Amino acid sequence: MIIFPVLILVSLVLYIYYKVMIFRSGDPLTQDYLNSKSKIFLGSFIFFFGINQYVFYQTKLSLFVGIVFVLIGVFQAHLGWKASQHYRAEYQKHQTRPQS
Template identity: 35%
Template sequence: MIIFPMVIVFSLIAFVYFKVFQSRGYGPAQRQLYGAKASISLGIFVLSFGVNAYINYQTTTAAVIGLIFTALGAANIYFGSRQHRHFSPLAKEEKQQTA
């Protein structure tokens, strides 16, 4: 399947993009918001890597590694989205105060 390698590449590019913008943020809430977006992108990367490993190499070792990566990726996505929901209104308020 070609879909998982494409998701892996795009999520890795998004991770680097958000990490660069995290260092360029204009306030602490904005930096945390970009960090949360980077965490979600990293979670998508790890999750899709785990699913891809399981699908392509259907062995017991690949199943164990795939399950571990899938669990870690899902946890990263979950906690990153919680962090994003928390810091999104704070970043908007911070942006309005500076503008």
């Protein structure tokens, strides 16, 4: 199953990308929006890591740890998604506002 390590790596790279973009941005609204997007990818990283642990080891302990990781990942991604939707609307309002 090569798909889970690839998804883990892509999620980790995108998480790091958005965290670096937060430091490069000076606008607090943009920073909040990028932070919410990074939370989505952190949640997906934890989610796929939990699934991969169970698929790789297939023991009861890895099942329990995997379930905990999946739940934490889903929770983190859900919170990031909700925040991203909120900040996306605010960010679009901010972008359409005329600059003076």
